[in-house]
Amino acid sequence: MKGTAAIVGGGVIGGGWTARFLLNGWNVRVFDPDPEAERKIGDVLSNARHGLPMLYDCALPPEGALSFHPSIGEAVEGAEWIQESVPERLELKHATLAEIQAACDPLAVIGSSTSGFKPSTLQQGAARPEQIIVTHPFNPVYLLPLVEVVSSGQTAPSILAKTKAILGAMGMHPLVVRAEIDAHIADRLLEAVWRESLWMIDDGIATTQEIDDAIRFGFGLRWAQMGLFETYRIAGGEAGMEHFIRQFGPALQWPWTKLMDVPELTEELIHKLVDLSNAQSGHMTIRELERKRDNNLVAMLRALKQQGSAAGRLLLDHERRLRPALAPAANLMTARRVVPTDWTDLNGHMNESRYGQVFSDAAEAVMALVGADEDYIASGLSYFTVETETKFLAETHAGERFVVHTRVTEGARKKIRCFHEMRRETDGTLLATCDQLMIHVDLAKRRACEPPEVVQQKIEALAALHASAGGLPDA
Amino acid sequence: MKGTAAIVGGGVIGGGWTARFLLNGWNVRVFDPDPEAERKIGDVLSNARHGLPMLYDCALPPEGALSFHPSIGEAVEGAEWIQESVPERLELKHATLAEIQAACDPLAVIGSSTSGFKPSTLQQGAARPEQIIVTHPFNPVYLLPLVEVVSSGQTAPSILAKTKAILGAMGMHPLVVRAEIDAHIADRLLEAVWRESLWMIDDGIATTQEIDDAIRFGFGLRWAQMGLFETYRIAGGEAGMEHFIRQFGPALQWPWTKLMDVPELTEELIHKLVDLSNAQSGHMTIRELERKRDNNLVAMLRALKQQGSAAGRLLLDHERRLRPALAPAANLMTARRVVPTDWTDLNGHMNESRYGQVFSDAAEAVMALVGADEDYIASGLSYFTVETETKFLAETHAGERFVVHTRVTEGARKKIRCFHEMRRETDGTLLATCDQLMIHVDLAKRRACEPPEVVQQKIEALAALHASAGGLPDA
Known part of the structure; x- marks a missing residue:
């Protein structure tokens, strides 16, 4: 379901509506008397183009066409949806709605973004009260799904039905408020x-x-x-x-x-x-x-941890204190943890894609051990993975504990090769293995280079230790 | 920082405190007159053992020892921290605090979980008001980091300092409230x-x-x-x-x-x-x-999507309508999307571990195409990945669009082998390739088996089409 939407008032909210429609494939016609409107909406659009497509694991439809118009009459021409987002002053809302109705399709939805007014108040003196409805969104409109939908006794049932269908098709949640009150819910x-x-x-x-x-x-x-x-x-x-x-x-x-x-x-x-x-x-x-609450909390807290934000920052700090220091050893334990709920499919099995996470984290522990840690990366050098060969041997589930042991199998000049074994901790079952080749990189030039002597020596010592140990220990 | 904590009152809140201390390596001594207390705390602990370790990408310390005691006096013996979580009745709080103080170490922290009382109210008539402080947590205590810490003019500064240090070391956020009011903040x-x-x-x-x-x-x-x-x-x-x-x-x-x-x-x-x-x-x-708000929202919404909960369920529904149907073709486009913010490291590069996600999703699209879709899996049959060989060729960043093309290179009896190419959409740069071997599995027996004829025929047709097309198209 795509068509043409008219946006009357292009502030933070009107700009957000513009983005929500446009990125869902609608053509959008904007009216805003502010000479800065085009720039301001451009700013909102740039945020929306960054954020909204990221929510989905497939592409959004191609964007619709965006145009700016010098009058309300021109903007609303041919629109199936007109969204009014002018400042919260009743006389202004009334004048704007009158101008919209003088030019728009009588079957179009006229949604008002009002935070506080009841639809019956907005409908006072309107030429066609039946096409006016409150559709109150939340900032940022392009990411938050909630829209409070409020109709009055005068709003046509067909307008309410169309409102719900169009909002739903854009991935929003039309919450139909069962009675008119100031400020809705x-x-x-x-x-x-x-x-x-x-x-x-x-x-x-x-x-x-x-x-x-x-x-x-x-x-x-x-x-x-x-x-x-x-x-x-x-x-x-x-x-x-x-x-x-x-x-x-x-x-x-x-x-x-x-x-x-x-x-x-x-x-x-x-x-x-x-x-x-x-x-x-x-x-x-x-x-x-x-259990549902806890799984949601774990997944959201881990999402914030990945962003380094809010409660997630606390987790990072705590984790830094929890993580054991690794020492060079023939039996190098590079990970020990449980499978978190956000690593699983809906049946609770660890998703195959997360094995890559496990081995990437294990490699990072080895890197830190030889001196290629966070500070090293900040100084402009790092190791990049160029090839992995992974064997998936047994399943594991949310909450299960596992350990990873890693052996450095090659460590000369620009190259380092690791062999990781991931085992269930309780019974030692081998879950997966990974043969991983990394090269040393100059981050500024994005090109392979040799690591400093001090790092090279540590890698060689580790490789020698692991060669003489003759393979990984049995779990 | 680990020691012994005494929990006086073992309901939802006391049980949550028990779990938070225990899973951070503290010994915990519980007093609760309810004959059901041990079972109830066991229930909370089982939730906590599921959830809390999942927040971290390393192991928590070994659990402390948990014991139940028939009297407050016995429970608080030798504890550095005593947490009072009895019902919200002032006379009961006063009596409990008196009993605690008759037996506990004068240097221990006595924290009260009260939702509403001011510390000076709790301290009325106390033997040692200076060791009493409000430490008001939020349910579930084992996952939510907030603790409101409220002291009165009578609370010893050393007790306040110790309170903050111990809570912080358990990954919590001690929010020191600067003035006593009913119900804190x-x-x-x-x-x-x-x-x-x-x-x-x-x-x-x-x-x-x-x-x-x-x-x-x-x-x-x-x-x-x-x-x-x-x-x-x-x-x-x-x-x-x-x-x-x-x-x-x-x-x-x-x-x-x-x-x-x-x-x-x-x-x-x-x-x-x-x-x-x-x-x-x-x-x-x-x-x-x-931008920070939007990245946090994207990451949290995607976390909820992975859980199939709340606003995440809306996203799943919308995505189902957005995802294009795939038809058998020589040039099989198995993914087209952007790199989401939760797939990147803090510098905005796509983390190497997420390439596994990309290719696993691409394989899922192929599976759906040959009839091994969600319903098929629900019927007890599926394909499991047994081996992948991945080459990492170029970097990509948050927000960049990419496409994946897939060729079926082998498809006989129990096996199917795919070769995936992932390219940047704007310039066709090859970002990574993956050679993926899957076997067909009976989900009940967890053992390899042959797929039904109808699936087998579709796979063979696809493999033949891809063999005759002679490799993947240039982008």
Whole structure:
């Protein structure tokens, strides 16, 4: 499903919509009176072209055509979707919608990015209220899937259906809000946190950094994959949501926030909550939910570790202290660890592609041992792998412990060759082997060169030790 | 840094502390009067033993010794750290702390897991108030790094220093809260969202599922890596936090939440906020922050995709619709995509281990083409890779597009052999090749077997087509 979208208002949000449509193959026609609009949208597009295609393990469709137009009337011509993202002032929204409706196809969707206004408020005085709907996205629009979709009694059901279909086809999640309220759902939660946070800043309790850390090292990680209620269902233990609400309900009367306009905790509210939570998550036991939560957390934390960001940076620091120092030995143990959940297919077997990771890490341990460590690489020299021959001998699963032993089989001038054996730790089963050839490289010239004498000597000593040891030990 | 920890109260939180200490090599002595405590802690430990070691790319230290004790006095004997996690009732906390102090080392840290009480409240009537401190963790304690550390004027500075050092050595993030308030920092934010959410349930605006979706498909993903303020600094564009607060400040007076006890937005508060945000993130431009945010989001979303969970499930669905159907051809394009950020080292080069991923995916496309697709695997048959020979010829970077062409070079009975060529799409540079041998396997018996005739015929036809085409096309 592809067509033409018109973007009215090209700020951070309008630019994000432009990118989401364009990279999903739609033609996009932009109107924004700001003379800088084209540059600003170009900036957003450059981020989107970097990020969005990376989410997928196949190519996105070819980009649509992008054009800029001097008037709303010209921009909306022939568009199946018109997205209004002008500043949050009602009279401006009304004037913009009137101008859009004066020129657009009466069957087009007119979505408003409004954070706060209800659709019925936007529809006041409109020529065709039935084609106006709230489609509230989240920044960055090209990466985050959520769109709050809010219709009023006047919005045509066909417009709602078309809205859901088009957003879904672009990989977004249209969350249909069942009743109109100011600020819809997500921004009510955000506003509550924002107000509480401003109190803490105002009262000198915490800095912005400390509040951010309190979120991203703790509950932010839970919310990214489960949200609030499913997380609390787990916290209630085997008795689930009912236990949780009866235990923590009384805190509603305590000064745990400065925001004290609380709902009354009636039995009716308790039962409503429990029923909704059962409908949402009742098909899984608490234990299953816990395992799912933990696997999601492990995968996300490892993703952040790979980026060196947020909670992932803590992991890197901790790991640096955990990793044992390696000494030259006939029996060189270059890895010892478990198979993490993000290395497996959906059946829990370690994916064949991750054996490459195992042996690459083992080689890195050997490199560090001979002095070709992080500092060495920073100085402009390194070893590059040029060839590997891998044999896959037995399967392994998420959580299983394994060890890798490595022998240096060749180490002369520019070359170093390693032979790795990966074994299950519990029973010594040989899981895989790898014969790996590396060459020494000048990183500036991107060309092979000889390593410094001190490194060369260590490699030769190791190769001699391993040759005289006559092969790898039995596990 | 390892020693002995005593855990007083072994519920979800106490069990989580037990796991965090034990798996970091500490001996742990538990007191809990619940006859089910040992089983319950065993359940938490089994989750922790699955999850925590997976975070690291090396082994954790050997586990410490776990023991259960019939009295608080016996449990705390000889412990350097005592963690109190009894229910949130002040008289119970006071009685428990008194019993702990009657038997414990006066130099030990006594940390309380309290969600709401201030340390000075807990210290009332204590024999040695100076050794009591709040150490408030987040569930699951064995995976989430955040611990809010709150001391009062009576807490000894040496206890605070020891607390930070021990938590840090276990990979946790001790967030020292600079002033005592009810519910510290994180629970104030949680409580605000909880109250607002209960209003929405009570008013019939949204279900628990819809509120969770509004979080996990949107701002939850932002918060997991940046929190609130750094996210809003970006939303303010080049003018940062000052622009944001002046633009959205007026909303504090709007009914965007039912929680209306708001702080007054004075110039002083605005400047305080801007200064704090500058101190936190001013060393990076908005553009750098955006790129960092986007890379984190891509890596986390891909982690969730690999788990088939939350926003990752949406991506899988979208990808299924994006992926082109492959037809038998002399020139078989088995992959076309970009290098995602989670496949690279910190310098943005594609890590050598990911070439295995590329060729494994390419082989999967060939398998699907001959009928050995997901349904086939579900029926109990599959192909396993037994050997690969990979040549690494040129480098590639995050964001670069590449294609893989595959030729079936052998396809008889149980065997199939593929030769893959991976090229940069823009200039056709050959990046790597892989010669891959697979055998057909009965998944129940985990043993080689012949494929059904219909699959065998398709493989032979493909091998014949590729043999007659005489090699791969030039790019």
